[in-house]
Amino acid sequence: MTKGQPGRPMKARPRILHAASELFLTHGLDVSLDSIAVEAGTTRQTLYNHFPNKDALVLETFHFLNDEMQPSVKAILSEGLEELPLMLQRCADVVQRHFYLPRNIHFQRLLIQLLVQKPELYAELEQRPVQRVRRALADTLAEAKARGLLHMDDPWMQAAAFLGAVMGYLLPGALISEQSVDEAELALLARTSTASFLRAWGYSA
Secondary structure, three states, X not given: OOOOOOOOHHHHHHHHHHHXXXXXXXXXXXXXXXXXXXXXXXXXXXXXXXXXXXXHHHHHHHHHHHHHHXXXXXXXXXXXXXOHHHHHHHHHHHHHHHHOOHHHHHHHHHHHHHHHHOOOHHHHHHHXXXXXXXXXXXXXXXXXXXXXXXXXXXXXXXXXXXXXXHHOXXXXXXXXXXXXXXXXXXXHHHHHHHHHHHHHOOOOO
């Protein structure tokens, strides 16, 4: 439990998101906002100051969970381009570990459930400027392109293609079964995807 004294609004937001993620994962989307506020050690009014309704809180919680992988990816991509294949491989491993983590598979199922019930929320989900991992990877690819290491037209789209490949065709099955995938199979997918993209990008050390 994370109950405590109500804090200042600026400090309440991460506590609310953490509490929401734990309660949604444990009890599903029927958790009340009052319960989340209590678990976060804040007030219902403070919660509403940050999130106008539960739908907005669910969408923001999804991004909050995805942001957990951002520091690791950012650290990997900041190490320099001298070992670009290894860098991309490690980035792929982090992305896979995040999306195939059982708790994240479960939350993705909850999000899909909400979007099926309220498809209008998908547009809001798409409009949020939160693709930090994709942006960091695109910046790295653009730098590699500028140095003549890679040959591509659009680093932003190539970053999306690479991330989609390493998450892989295995993800829909994992979401349906709510089970993770064999780590060896994921590692092979990451290695194969990285090698294929480097060839397609005309990588030259």
